Amino acid sequence: MPAESKHEQIAEYVKTAVASISVASGAWYTIQAVARVNEPLVVHWNEARERPLGGRPLDVFALVFPGEDESIFDRSTESATKDMLLGIVVSRWSELDRKTAVAEPTGAELIFPENPGDALPSMWTVQNRLMKDLKDRLALDLTFGGLVTELLFEHENRQYIVNGWDCIHLPLLIRYHHPRRAS
Numbered sequence: 001m002p003a004e005s006k007h008e009q010i011a012e013y014v015k016t017a018v019a020s021i022s023v024a025s026g027a028w029y030t031i032q033a034v035a036r037v038n039e040p041l042v043v044h045w046n047e048a049r050e051r052p053l054g055g056r057p058l059d060v061f062a063l064v065f066p067g068e069d070e071s072i073f074d075r076s077t078e079s080a081t082k083d084m085l086l087g088i089v090v091s092r093w094s095e096l097d098r099k100t101a102v103a104e105p106t107g108a109e110l111i112f113p114e115n116p117g118d119a120l121p122s123m124w125t126v127q128n129r130l131m132k133d134l135k136d137r138l139a140l141d142l143t144f145g146g147l148v149t150e151l152l153f154e155h156e157n158r159q160y161i162v163n164g165w166d167c168i169h170l171p172l173l174i175r176y177h178h179p180r181r182a183s
Contacts (some may be wrong), residue, residue, distance in 0.1 A: 006082075007066065012036075018134065028133050032060055034063075035061070040087075043166050045091060049053075060092045062091070063091075063128055067085045080178055081149070082178050084172060088134060089168065090130045094165060135153065152174075
């Protein structure tokens with residue numbers, strides 16, 4: 001059986017790495033499911049709440065969506081260097097944190113909890129924790145097991161909410177060498 005393409009190997013490495021994020025390994029949250037998709041669609045978030053995992057809906061899940069390869073320069077007659085775009089979205093069900101931590105506003109003023117330390121984490125805090133978990137895991141091996149020569153964390157979008165989910169999006173730019181095919 002022939003070997004998978006570098007693109008496929010890299011995408012599978014990322015999926016496996018993201019799936020290993022857990023509280024037991026020192027992360028803030030445990031990723032309960034990871035799916036590789038062509039692009040994130042609202043149906044993925046809806047299914048995460050409707051599809052039980054061990055009898056209950058998902059609380060944290062991730063989507064990995066590979067982009068296109070692009071040759072950037074020839075390294076030699078035997079290989080070329082390519083850039084691959086890859087996106088990761090990690091989502092946490094926000095209802096876990098939005099119960100009744102802070103009373104509803106009355107009139108024009110907000111009512112804050114008596115002890116702010118007791119308040120549940122804000123959306124921003126949840127998203128910061130999700131991003132830290134993801135970056136910490138990917139940083140354990142920046143070569144992705146020798147598949148990658150350079151990894152760049154592109155601009156991240158933390159302000160991402162989908163149907164009650166706090167989400168982060170981390171685009172990656174992955175540079176790797178690809179052997180040329182014999183003609």
